Amino acid sequence: MTCSESPWRATILTLFPDMFPGPLGVSLAGKALASGLWALEARDIRASATDRHRSVDDTPAGGGPGMVLRADVLAAAIDAADTGQSGPNDRPRLLMSPRGRPLTQSRVAELAAGPGPLIVCGRFEGIDERVIAARELEEVSIGDYVLSGGEVAAMVLVDACVRLLPGVMGKHASGTEESFSEGLLEYPQYTRPQEFEGRTIPEILVSGDHAKVAAWRQAEAEALTRARRPDLWAIKARQKRPKSTTDG
Template sequence: MASQATIWRATVLTLFPDMFPGPLGVSLAGKALASGLWALEARDIRDSATDRHRSVDDTPAGGGPGMVLRADVLAAAIDAADAARDQPKVRPRLLMSPRGRPLTQSRVMELAAGPGALIVCGRFEGIDERVITARGLEEVSIGDYVLSGGEIAAMALIDACVRLLPGVMGKQASGADESFSEGLLEYPQYTRPQEFEGRPIPEILTSGDHAKVAAWRQAEAEALTKARRPDLWTIKAKQKRPKTTTDG
């Protein structure tokens, strides 16, 4: 079990704390949570409201549909969550938002290597822009689509981080041969039975020749990436291109 001083901690600010741990309480993440390899706290933003109705939102300035989370209430919730921590290290403050920068495996690795994260889950039409600036929130997106709130996106981010923590996955190599770990999509996987509906396992994978298996997997990963994610392939191709020098 990791020491309390170094454990990776996720603090989630949400209007629906009962949604957690949800899927994070089962499988790898759930077992690691129960074992104390990481910690999760879901805090209700409404606890920082100041009126008897526990109001957290108001109408958009300038008009328009929906409601917006108030800057003063959310800022108070963020400050309260930070004040409750016993760790001296500064942790990222994230806001799950469809307008944020896309979450990448490299960013997940950075987050997993740190002390954890405070994650804000928006609702309604979003949150007051001033609290994003005032509290230095990093906006993060998990895709080009809109969810009802940030909770599901937060779960995806946390799961991606937790599985990389030491002791969570049985074999650390499992995390090294996955999609995006080397800038490529993962190669195809096969297992028993030897033949399924007339489709056999590629013969090279049962040859016992590890060098040929590695070469096949590399070629398949490159072909899949080129076909399905040309954006990733372009980046990978530039990285592989030999550097040229010019005479001065």
């Protein structure tokens, strides 16, 4: 990164800005943050409230339990975060939501290659649907379960992106030879000691034959994916299937 380039930047809109950087402030992400390889900004949604109570939510239209984040307050928070940027559509705007599209390694790679996202962390029963449409928020899910809020999910997404930024990991191969990078789960890993409680490292891995090691790892990755993630294996199988000569 040259001096004229801006670092990858994550802007978090949350009711609890003190939750950040949290885990993002330690280990690889924390070291990269301290060295300026990326930047983090946690903004309080309540700062955009207009009444003296700093209200950000209201009861659901149509009735029901819980509260809903107001469209006007959240839209103002998003607009304030965009102030001074190159344009309203310059950065991806994400909403961490259990109803969003599942986060994938390919989407993470796309986000890591860009300027960095603005991430909205929902709370309560959710946010007003109108602000999702009006501010073109991309809903993203990290799994089929419900959290107390979007903050932990945002940390997951940011961590996944940061580790792919140039200079963050020690070896470039560390980011390419791992689960999901090629549509497969990662092969088993071993290290010293040679024997542990009667279990030894597979002989092929200490043979010094790099071609055979690569073939073993590929076969193990395929076997694990086939057994544990048949959904991923089905996609991989379709990609490997030769196109019909009668097509077109």
